[in-house]
Amino acid sequence: GAVVSQHPSWVICKSGTSVKIECRSLDFQATTMFWYRQFPKQSLMLMATSNEGSKATYEQGVEKDKFLINHASLTLSTLTVTSAHPEDSSFYICSASSGGTGNQPQHFGDGTRLSIL
Amino acid sequence: LAKTTQPISMDSYEGQEVNITCSHNNIATNDYITWYQQFPSQGPRFIIQGYKTKVTNEVASLFIPADRKSSTLSLPRVSLSDTAVYYCLVVWENRDDKIIFGKGTRLHILP
Numbered sequence: 001g002a003v004v005s006q007h008p009s010w011v012i013c014k015s016g017t018s019v020k021i022e023c024r025s026l027d028f029q030a031t032t033m034f035w036y037r038q039f040p041k042q043s044l045m046l047m048a049t050s051n052e053g054s055k056a057t058y059e060q061g062v063e064k065d066k067f068l069i070n071h072a073s074l075t076l077s078t079l080t081v082t083s084a085h086p087e088d089s090s091f092y093i094c095s096a097s098s099g100g101t102g103n104q105p106q107h108f109g110d111g112t113r114l115s116i117l
Numbered sequence: 118l119a120k121t122t123q124p125i126s127m128d129s130y131e132g133q134e135v136n137i138t139c140s141h142n143n144i145a146t147n148d149y150i151t152w153y154q155q156f157p158s159q160g161p162r163f164i165i166q167g168y169k170t171k172v173t174n175e176v177a178s179l180f181i182p183a184d185r186k187s188s189t190l191s192l193p194r195v196s197l198s199d200t201a202v203y204y205c206l207v208v209w210e211n212r213d214d215k216i217i218f219g220k221g222t223r224l225h226i227l228p
Binding site: 002006034036042043044045046049091093095103105106107108109110111113 | 149151153158159160161162163166168204215216217218219220221
Protein backbone atom coordinates (compact mmCIF):
# COMPACT_ATOMS: atom_id res chain seq x y z
CA GLY A 1 0.00 0.00 0.00
CA ALA A 2 0.82 3.73 -0.02
CA VAL A 3 2.12 3.93 -3.56
CA VAL A 4 3.03 7.27 -5.12
CA SER A 5 3.63 7.47 -8.85
CA GLN A 6 5.65 10.33 -10.35
CA HIS A 7 5.99 11.06 -14.05
CA PRO A 8 8.02 11.59 -16.06
CA SER A 9 11.07 10.01 -14.48
CA TRP A 10 13.46 11.82 -16.77
CA VAL A 11 13.22 14.98 -18.87
CA ILE A 12 15.71 16.76 -21.10
CA CYS A 13 14.61 19.97 -22.72
CA LYS A 14 15.82 23.27 -24.07
CA SER A 15 16.18 26.41 -22.02
CA GLY A 16 12.96 28.41 -21.94
CA THR A 17 10.69 25.38 -22.04
CA SER A 18 8.07 24.76 -19.38
CA VAL A 19 8.02 21.29 -17.87
CA LYS A 20 5.16 19.65 -15.99
CA ILE A 21 5.71 16.86 -13.47
CA GLU A 22 2.82 14.78 -12.16
CA CYS A 23 2.52 13.13 -8.78
CA ARG A 24 -0.27 10.65 -8.08
CA SER A 25 -1.20 8.72 -4.97
CA LEU A 26 -2.45 5.41 -6.34
CA ASP A 27 -4.05 3.70 -3.37
CA PHE A 28 -4.79 6.39 -0.82
CA GLN A 29 -6.14 9.90 -0.64
CA ALA A 30 -3.39 12.45 -0.25
CA THR A 31 -4.59 15.31 1.89
CA THR A 32 -1.18 16.88 1.65
CA MET A 33 1.48 16.68 -1.04
CA PHE A 34 5.02 17.92 -0.89
CA TRP A 35 7.57 18.86 -3.53
CA TYR A 36 11.28 18.55 -2.94
CA ARG A 37 14.42 19.30 -4.86
CA GLN A 38 17.64 17.37 -4.43
CA PHE A 39 21.09 18.14 -5.80
CA PRO A 40 23.73 15.42 -6.19
CA LYS A 41 24.97 14.02 -2.87
CA GLN A 42 22.84 16.49 -0.94
CA SER A 43 19.76 16.12 1.17
CA LEU A 44 16.19 16.80 0.13
CA MET A 45 15.10 20.41 0.24
CA LEU A 46 11.41 21.12 0.67
CA MET A 47 10.09 23.51 -1.98
CA ALA A 48 6.39 23.66 -1.20
CA THR A 49 3.49 22.01 0.54
CA SER A 50 0.06 21.75 -1.00
CA ASN A 51 -3.33 20.74 0.30
CA GLU A 52 -6.10 19.63 -2.02
CA GLY A 53 -8.10 22.53 -3.34
CA SER A 54 -6.00 25.28 -1.85
CA LYS A 55 -2.95 27.27 -2.83
CA ALA A 56 0.45 25.81 -2.16
CA THR A 57 2.65 27.12 0.61
CA TYR A 58 6.13 27.82 -0.67
CA GLU A 59 9.31 27.68 1.36
CA GLN A 60 11.43 30.77 1.67
CA GLY A 61 13.49 31.40 -1.43
CA VAL A 62 11.32 29.33 -3.76
CA GLU A 63 9.72 31.42 -6.51
CA LYS A 64 6.04 30.59 -6.75
CA ASP A 65 5.77 32.03 -10.25
CA LYS A 66 8.63 29.84 -11.37
CA PHE A 67 7.40 26.64 -9.77
CA LEU A 68 3.65 26.38 -10.23
CA ILE A 69 1.92 23.81 -8.08
CA ASN A 70 -1.62 22.55 -8.60
CA HIS A 71 -3.22 20.09 -6.20
CA ALA A 72 -6.52 19.67 -7.98
CA SER A 73 -7.67 16.40 -6.41
CA LEU A 74 -6.92 14.12 -3.50
CA THR A 75 -4.79 11.94 -5.74
CA LEU A 76 -3.00 14.34 -8.06
CA SER A 77 -0.58 17.22 -7.72
CA THR A 78 1.47 18.79 -10.50
CA LEU A 79 4.61 20.89 -10.47
CA THR A 80 5.29 23.04 -13.52
CA VAL A 81 8.74 24.52 -13.91
CA THR A 82 8.09 27.56 -16.08
CA SER A 83 10.63 28.88 -18.55
CA ALA A 84 13.23 26.46 -17.25
CA HIS A 85 16.91 27.37 -17.34
CA PRO A 86 20.03 25.27 -16.77
CA GLU A 87 20.15 26.24 -13.09
CA ASP A 88 16.77 24.53 -12.66
CA SER A 89 18.34 21.21 -13.55
CA SER A 90 17.92 18.96 -10.56
CA PHE A 91 16.17 15.89 -9.15
CA TYR A 92 12.59 16.74 -8.19
CA ILE A 93 10.72 14.44 -5.81
CA CYS A 94 7.12 14.54 -4.67
CA SER A 95 5.59 12.94 -1.63
CA ALA A 96 2.08 12.46 -0.37
CA SER A 97 0.54 12.05 3.04
CA SER A 98 -2.95 11.10 4.13
CA GLY A 99 -2.68 13.69 6.89
CA GLY A 100 -1.12 17.08 7.29
CA THR A 101 0.64 16.32 10.54
CA GLY A 102 3.82 14.54 11.46
CA ASN A 103 2.15 11.38 12.65
CA GLN A 104 1.20 10.52 9.07
CA PRO A 105 4.35 9.56 7.20
CA GLN A 106 5.11 10.85 3.74
CA HIS A 107 5.25 8.40 0.86
CA PHE A 108 7.55 9.41 -1.95
CA GLY A 109 7.52 9.11 -5.70
CA ASP A 110 10.62 7.93 -7.51
CA GLY A 111 11.62 11.41 -8.60
CA THR A 112 12.07 13.25 -11.88
CA ARG A 113 15.52 14.01 -13.23
CA LEU A 114 15.27 17.35 -15.03
CA SER A 115 18.07 18.43 -17.32
CA ILE A 116 17.85 21.80 -19.05
CA LEU A 117 20.19 22.37 -21.97
CA LEU B 118 20.94 25.25 14.51
CA ALA B 119 20.68 21.72 13.13
CA LYS B 120 17.26 20.16 13.55
CA THR B 121 18.51 16.60 13.45
CA THR B 122 22.05 15.26 13.58
CA GLN B 123 23.21 11.89 12.29
CA PRO B 124 26.61 10.38 11.53
CA ILE B 125 27.61 11.27 7.98
CA SER B 126 28.61 7.73 7.09
CA MET B 127 28.88 4.22 8.48
CA ASP B 128 30.35 0.96 7.24
CA SER B 129 29.27 -2.51 8.28
CA TYR B 130 29.40 -6.08 7.05
CA GLU B 131 26.75 -8.38 5.71
CA GLY B 132 24.90 -10.24 8.43
CA GLN B 133 25.65 -7.66 11.12
CA GLU B 134 23.13 -5.58 13.03
CA VAL B 135 23.45 -1.88 12.26
CA ASN B 136 22.32 0.89 14.58
CA ILE B 137 22.07 4.47 13.34
CA THR B 138 21.41 7.15 15.93
CA CYS B 139 19.79 10.50 15.28
CA SER B 140 19.90 13.42 17.68
CA HIS B 141 16.89 15.75 17.87
CA ASN B 142 17.41 17.78 21.03
CA ASN B 143 14.61 20.25 20.33
CA ILE B 144 11.86 17.73 19.77
CA ALA B 145 8.48 18.88 21.06
CA THR B 146 5.51 17.07 22.51
CA ASN B 147 3.61 16.64 19.24
CA ASP B 148 6.56 15.64 17.08
CA TYR B 149 6.93 12.15 15.64
CA ILE B 150 10.16 10.55 14.41
CA THR B 151 10.25 8.95 11.00
CA TRP B 152 13.07 7.16 9.20
CA TYR B 153 13.52 6.86 5.46
CA GLN B 154 15.88 4.97 3.18
CA GLN B 155 17.03 6.42 -0.14
CA PHE B 156 18.85 4.69 -2.99
CA PRO B 157 20.58 6.73 -5.71
CA SER B 158 18.19 8.33 -8.21
CA GLN B 159 15.13 7.18 -6.31
CA GLY B 160 12.73 8.82 -3.89
CA PRO B 161 13.05 8.01 -0.19
CA ARG B 162 11.24 4.95 1.09
CA PHE B 163 9.44 4.95 4.44
CA ILE B 164 11.01 2.54 6.91
CA ILE B 165 9.50 3.14 10.33
CA GLN B 166 7.89 5.77 12.52
CA GLY B 167 7.60 6.15 16.27
CA TYR B 168 6.73 8.48 19.09
CA LYS B 169 8.26 6.82 22.15
CA THR B 170 9.79 3.59 23.47
CA LYS B 171 10.20 0.90 20.84
CA VAL B 172 8.57 0.22 17.52
CA THR B 173 9.27 -2.83 15.39
CA ASN B 174 8.16 -3.84 11.92
CA GLU B 175 9.26 -6.44 9.41
CA VAL B 176 12.37 -4.52 8.34
CA ALA B 177 13.60 -2.50 11.32
CA SER B 178 13.24 -1.45 14.93
CA LEU B 179 13.18 2.06 16.30
CA PHE B 180 14.31 2.79 19.82
CA ILE B 181 13.34 6.09 21.44
CA PRO B 182 14.48 6.89 25.00
CA ALA B 183 12.18 8.52 27.51
CA ASP B 184 13.47 12.06 26.88
CA ARG B 185 12.95 11.56 23.10
CA LYS B 186 16.00 13.69 22.32
CA SER B 187 17.43 10.94 20.16
CA SER B 188 16.33 7.84 18.34
CA THR B 189 18.11 4.76 17.02
CA LEU B 190 17.21 2.87 13.88
CA SER B 191 18.21 -0.77 14.13
CA LEU B 192 18.60 -2.88 11.00
CA PRO B 193 18.95 -6.59 11.81
CA ARG B 194 21.30 -8.72 9.71
CA VAL B 195 22.04 -6.26 6.93
CA SER B 196 22.76 -7.29 3.36
CA LEU B 197 24.54 -5.55 0.47
CA SER B 198 21.18 -4.21 -0.70
CA ASP B 199 20.87 -2.16 2.49
CA THR B 200 23.62 0.16 1.22
CA ALA B 201 21.79 3.49 1.01
CA VAL B 202 21.34 6.86 2.68
CA TYR B 203 19.17 6.84 5.79
CA TYR B 204 17.36 9.94 6.98
CA CYS B 205 15.62 10.59 10.25
CA LEU B 206 12.92 13.19 9.97
CA VAL B 207 11.15 15.07 12.71
CA VAL B 208 8.22 17.14 11.52
CA TRP B 209 8.34 20.17 13.78
CA GLU B 210 4.62 20.72 14.14
CA ASN B 211 4.66 24.04 15.88
CA ARG B 212 7.31 25.80 13.84
CA ASP B 213 7.30 27.64 10.57
CA ASP B 214 10.16 25.58 9.21
CA LYS B 215 8.33 22.34 9.73
CA ILE B 216 10.12 19.91 7.51
CA ILE B 217 13.89 19.92 7.22
CA PHE B 218 15.68 16.80 6.08
CA GLY B 219 19.11 16.49 7.66
CA LYS B 220 22.16 15.32 5.78
CA GLY B 221 21.39 11.66 6.38
CA THR B 222 23.71 8.74 7.06
CA ARG B 223 25.41 7.04 4.14
CA LEU B 224 25.50 3.35 5.08
CA HIS B 225 27.90 1.14 3.17
CA ILE B 226 27.57 -2.61 3.61
CA LEU B 227 30.65 -4.64 2.82
CA PRO B 228 30.69 -8.31 1.80
